[in-house]
Every structure is written in structure tokens, then in C-alpha cells.
Amino acid sequence: MLSIKNLFATIDGKEILKGIDLKVQPGEVHAIMGPNGSGKSTLASVLVGRDLVKVTKGEVTYKGVDLLKLSPEERSLAGIFLGFQYPIEIPGVSMVNFMKTAVNEHRKTKGLDPLSAGDFLKMMRERKNLVEIDSALTNRSVNEGFSGGEKKKNEIFQMAMLEPELSILDETDSGLDIDALKIVANGVNRLKTSKNATIVITHYQRLLDYIIPDKVHVLYNGKIVKSGGKELALELEEKGYEWIKKEIN
Amino acid sequence: MKELSIHREEKFDFAHLFNYSEKINGNISPYLKDVRLAAADSFSKTGFPGKEDEKYEYLSVESLFEFNYNYRFIPEIIHFNIKHVFNCDIPTLKTHMIFLLNGFYYGGAQQLSELPGGIIYGSMMKAMEDKPDIFRQYFSRSTEMGNDGLVNLNTALARDGFFIYVPDNTVLDKPIQVVNLILTNKELMIQPRNLVILGENAHIKLVICDHALSKKKSFTNSVTETFVGQNSRYDFTLIQNEHNDSSHINYHFINQEKGSRVDTNSISLHGGIIRNNHYVKLNGKGSENYSNGLYLTDKDQTIDNFIFVDHAFSNCRSEQLYKGVLDDRANGTFSGRILVRRDAQLTEAFQRNNNILLTEEARMNTKPQLEIYADDVKCSHGATVGQIDEEAMFYLQSRGISEKNARLMMMYGFAHEVINRIHIDALKDGIAELVYKRLRGELAKCDNCAIISS
Numbered sequence: 128m129l130s131i132k133n134l135f136a137t138i139d140g141k142e143i144l145k146g147i148d149l150k151v152q153p154g155e156v157h158a159i160m161g162p163n164g165s166g167k168s169t170l171a172s173v174l175v176g177r178d179l180v181k182v183t184k185g186e187v188t189y190k191g192v193d194l195l196k197l198s199p200e201e202r203s204l205a206g207i208f209l210g211f212q213y214p215i216e217i218p219g220v221s222m223v224n225f226m227k228t229a230v231n232e233h234r235k236t237k238g239l240d241p242l243s244a245g246d247f248l249k250m251m252r253e254r255k256n257l258v259e260i261d262s263a264l265t266n267r268s269v270n271e272g273f274s275g276g277e278k279k280k281n282e283i284f285q286m287a288m289l290e291p292e293l294s295i296l297d298e299t300d301s302g303l304d305i306d307a308l309k310i311v312a313n314g315v316n317r318l319k320t321s322k323n324a325t326i327v328i329t330h331y332q333r334l335l336d337y338i339i340p341d342k343v344h345v346l347y348n349g350k351i352v353k354s355g356g357k358e359l360a361l362e363l364e365e366k367g368y369e370w371i372k373k374e375i376n
Numbered sequence: 377m378k379e380l381s382i383h384r385e386e387k388f389d390f391a392h393l394f395n396y397s398e399k400i401n402g403n404i405s406p407y408l409k410d411v412r413l414a415a416a417d418s419f420s421k422t423g424f425p426g427k428e429d430e431k432y433e434y435l436s437v438e439s440l441f442e443f444n445y446n447y448r449f450i451p452e453i454i455h456f457n458i459k460h461v462f463n464c465d466i467p468t469l470k471t472h473m474i475f476l477l478n479g480f481y482y483g484g485a486q487q488l489s490e491l492p493g494g495i496i497y498g499s500m501m502k503a504m505e506d507k508p509d510i511f512r513q514y515f516s517r518s519t520e521m522g523n524d525g526l527v528n529l530n531t532a533l534a535r536d537g538f539f540i541y542v543p544d545n546t547v548l549d550k551p552i553q554v555v556n557l558i559l560t561n562k563e564l565m566i567q568p569r570n571l572v573i574l575g576e577n578a579h580i581k582l583v584i585c586d587h588a589l590s591k592k593k594s595f596t597n598s599v600t601e602t603f604v605g606q607n608s609r610y611d612f613t614l615i616q617n618e619h620n621d622s623s624h625i626n627y628h629f630i631n632q633e634k635g636s637r638v639d640t641n642s643i644s645l646h647g648g649i650i651r652n653n654h655y656v657k658l659n660g661k662g663s664e665n666y667s668n669g670l671y672l673t674d675k676d677q678t679i680d681n682f683i684f685v686d687h688a689f690s691n692c693r694s695e696q697l698y699k700g701v702l703d704d705r706a707n708g709t710f711s712g713r714i715l716v717r718r719d720a721q722l723t724e725a726f727q728r729n730n731n732i733l734l735t736e737e738a739r740m741n742t743k744p745q746l747e748i749y750a751d752d753v754k755c756s757h758g759a760t761v762g763q764i765d766e767e768a769m770f771y772l773q774s775r776g777i778s779e780k781n782a783r784l785m786m787m788y789g790f791a792h793e794v795i796n797r798i799h800i801d802a803l804k805d806g807i808a809e810l811v812y813k814r815l816r817g818e819l820a821k822c823d824n825c826a827i828i829s830s
Contacts, residue, residue, distance in 0.1 A: 155622040175774055176774075177770060190630050197768060198773070198779070199773040199774050200773045200774075200775075200776050200777060200778050200779070200782075201776075203773070203774055203776035204776045209774055211771070211774075214771070215765075215767050215771050217765075217768045217772070217786070217789060218789065218793070219788070219790055219791070219793055220768075220785050220786065220788075220789035221774075221789075225775070225777075225785070226778065227784065228781060229772075229775040229776050229777055232776040232777055232778070232781075233776050236776075246755055260745065268789070270770075285775060289776065290774065303694025330395050368630070
């Protein structure tokens, strides 16, 4: 589904990613862990097409297509979703209008007619229940005045609405208390099928108690330095990132 | 001679214009005559406001008069079916409708209508003749009026416009809508003069739609005086939708008594040059004024909003929210002056002006001015000029929304805060739709207005 080969990328001329290789298959959950500044968010940015990151070398193919040639909206329509680390507040743009436009763009790509107002609201209601998001929140402007936890739940709600094939969750656990964490993880697990894949980017092992990864990768200094099963996350938790640093150096 | 041409040189030979208007003005009351004479005299001394006038720092009034406009003291007879040229774009809006054609009341013999409760509305010219006492009490009584050459020009010469009188304790069931149409085959200058009077404990909603239906150059210099009595409420919405060759200078003087509340929404969708002069006098304790504006400009259009709010009494509250989107080479100005007088303790005054520039060439001048002489007040002002937030754009695009639609959503979202303050639901929805179309570049006129090419 996703194949990253020897990926190098810079931000403002500074090299952040220094040769990433990664393969993700449908149905898999990958966790990417690593200390601050290791390049985790930069990798997510490359995948969704933020133009502040420049790819200098390597290739990324998604379902056989050169992903790097697609615009951010084309990537979304192709089935890629990013759960933002810091979801932005957009005053004046209503959640309903935002999601309706997005869902109908996705439907158009699939050759489907736009949803009627009634069907759309029904869909909103169902998906809201899935992520246990407060009903009133979706009547407001996008993320405006939402708490940290509400913003993250809103990301998972959007994921539920758009039904992506590849979801990248960037530090979705940061700033969440344990109850919110469970709700978010629960939402992700419910949306999991044998056809979609998830990349969970996280600093801590905590989230992986609730979202069980098939594979764990450790990103350090712009490279994946270690890959393993879910036990790798536990080992990291126990020994800390110093262990990895020592092992490499 | 029923029409003549007006040119900037006229300011040096103004007397003949006034004398001419006198001849056909006929039997106006002595009070009106005095007021007009004084205004004519004042104008002949000052002429048009020039660049040295701080209020007109960014707009050259003089250059508007470099063109020869035709000017009429009595309405031109135009044979047409109003239904063929005008259909309100907001059909769900049920109103008592008045038409002004080229500044003159257009509506047959019944020039003043009466509604239950004694509300009178219709032609200003007719009201001047029929209601001399009311005119003596209110006409040209707004302070600050005498300082502006263009207002004096209007006071001296204007013959018609709309008139609304609402007695004490009267609430109007549905809004009054005034449709200003410009329909001409000659370049035209018009000067409508309007008067709105609300007694005590009254409530009306007024909607004004400015349309230029002909492609000819036009220049409007309109003055409206509004008097809002104790504990009355006045909701006012202005929709300006003319064209690139129209210039419109508009004055609204709002005088508020104790405990009154006035909400105004000025929506500038289209116009070559638009200058809105918005004067508010909070002339009684506990009165409230909420003035909102939205302007969407492109090409070489100019929009200039000038606000003056005078807090003359204590416990009053005023808020201004003006927002604008400027595209292409559009040029915008916002000047907001708030004066809090020494005795106006416990004043709350808040002002905000936010602008989005879509191009490098678009310009915006924003000038908030707070002048506070009382010590126990809460006041603030803020102004921003910026671009569309690229982070937010990326967020929308990352959900599959095209760049074009994301930009549209951002602009609409920006405008929505102002639209949301309109108190008439059907109007709010209608304006939201018009704004959306305008932002999409689809709106040249309100949709259903047929354009008469002449």
C-alpha cells in the first residue's frame, strides 16, 4: 500500500530525514516512536504534502502511484488522512459545512452523488457516537474554543467521516488524559478493517496499550534505526531512548 | 430648463444652482428655506471636502466632480415596468417596499402611506409639504452635519428621498424596504435625502438596497438622518450592490435617546467608489449602538468607511465590527473615531476592523481613533490587515477540499461573523447567499435584477 524508499527531506535547508525505508500493507498498524526532534512529524508532513518540507531524495509510492506528485487534496481523495498534532482553529468555518464539503468531494471522486442534507446529518450522528464526541461541538466553527482533548477527538471524528485507507496519527496522544486517550484509541480500533492501515506516531508507549501495533519502528536522527513487534515498544518504555542512542553509537 | 449639468466649477458659482432649485421648490416652509439657504451659503464658502480635511485623507472628492453629470430637480418620466427591471433577490423577505428611482420617490399618486399604529412612510418631498412641524423638529438637526460640504450640498438641493415616521409605542410587523434604483441613459448625479423618526418605545426594521441598473456612470450623494426615541429599537441593514462605474457617498446620522438600541449592518458588495459616513450620537443614558460592516471589493474599486461615535452620556455601549476582503487592486479605508465625553462615565466602547488582502496590489488603510475624556470606561480597539491563514488552508485541503474551495470557505468564514449579526433571518440567509456568490465571482448584481442596457 505504502512504500517509502531512501527518503531524504529538508526544512529550511536543514536535513531532517536521512534515508527512511518503510513498507505498510493493508490491515497493518505501524507505530513510529522516537525522541523529540528525530523527524517523526516531518515524516508525517512529507506524506500529506506540506510544502514547508522539501524532499531531496528518495521515493514514496502509494497504491502504485508517485505520492510526492499529488497535491494535499489529491492525497486525501486517494485515501490518506492525517490526524494533526496541533489541529488549527478556523473561526467562521462551520464543522458541518467543512465536513459536508469534504465528504462530498470524496464521494465525487468515487463517482457517487452528494449526500442529501438528511443523510449527511444522519451520518454525522452515527460517526459522532463512534468517537463519543459531544454533539454540540460539531455545531461550532472548526476547533474553535475546543479543549485539547476535544480537538483530538475531532480529528478521529473526521477520520470516521472520511473513511481513509491510510491514517497517520501524529502524536494523537499528546495532551490527553487517560479517559480521552481511551476514547480516541477506541475510535481508532473501531474504524480498523482488513483493508485500511494506520501509522501511529508517538513519543510514549502509553497509547500502544490501547492501539496494538503490528510493527514498531524507532526513528532516531532522521533514520529508522530499529524495527520490531509490539514488544519493542515495551522495551523502549523500560530502557528509555538512551538505550537506542547507546546501541547506535 | 429641467435639468442641468453639475461640475466642480459650480462650487464657485453655487448661488445660481440654489436659486434655480428655489424656483421649482415652490412652497416649502420658512424653516426649510432658512436651513437650505444656510447650507447653500456654507457650501459656497467651503466647497467639497479636500485632502486637507482629515476625514477625507484617502478619498479625493474633488476628482469625482471632474466629470460632467446631469442633475435633475424634478424626476424624469421613464416608462417601464418595475417588475421587468427589478425582482428582489431575497423573495422570502416580506417587507413594506418603497422604490426610489434616481433619487425620487416612485410609486404613483399615493406618496405617503399609513400603516396600523400611525406609521407613515413614503416620499420625502411629499412629507416636506404635508408635515412642516415634523420637519421643523427634525430636519437637519443632527450635530456634525454642518461641517461637511457634501452634506450641505445635499441639504441645500435635495428634493426627495424616503420618509418614515413611527409614533410612540409602535412596533412594525415586518421590515420596511427601500429600493434605490438608478436607471438612466445619461451620466447622472443624484442626491436623495432621507428622514427616519422613531418615537418612544417603538421598534422598526429597515432594509435599504442600492442598485444601479444602467451601466452609465452615476454619482450618488445621499444623506439620511435617523432619530431614535427613548427605549426604541432600530434595526438597519444596507446592501450596496451597484457597479464599477458608480460612485456613492452616503451619510447616515443616527441620533439615539435614552435606553435606545440601534443595530446597523452595512454590506458593500459592489461599487466603483463607496464612501459610507456613519455618525452615531449616543444622546441619552444607557443607549446602545452596534454598527457592523462587511465589504468585498475587487478590480479597481474603492471602499471607504468612516465612523464617528459620540458617547455624550453615561452607561452607553457601542461596538463596531467592520470586516473586508480586498482583491486585485482594490483600495480600502476604515477610520473609526470614538469620542467619550467627560461625563460619559461607565462607557463601554469596542471597535474591531479586520481585513484580508488577496493580492500584493490591494491596499487597506485602517485608522482607529479613541478619544477618551471620562475616567471610568472600558474601551478597546483593534485592527488587522493580513492574508488568508495558510495553516488553515492546509488543514482544509488535507481533508480533500480543493485550494479554490478552501480559499472560498476561509473568506466566507471570515465574512460570516458580520452576516451573523443581521437580525432578520430571511435577510441573513439571503445576504449569506449573495456574499457566497460574490466571493465565487458570480455576482455582478443581485441575481434577479435584469440589467437594462441603455
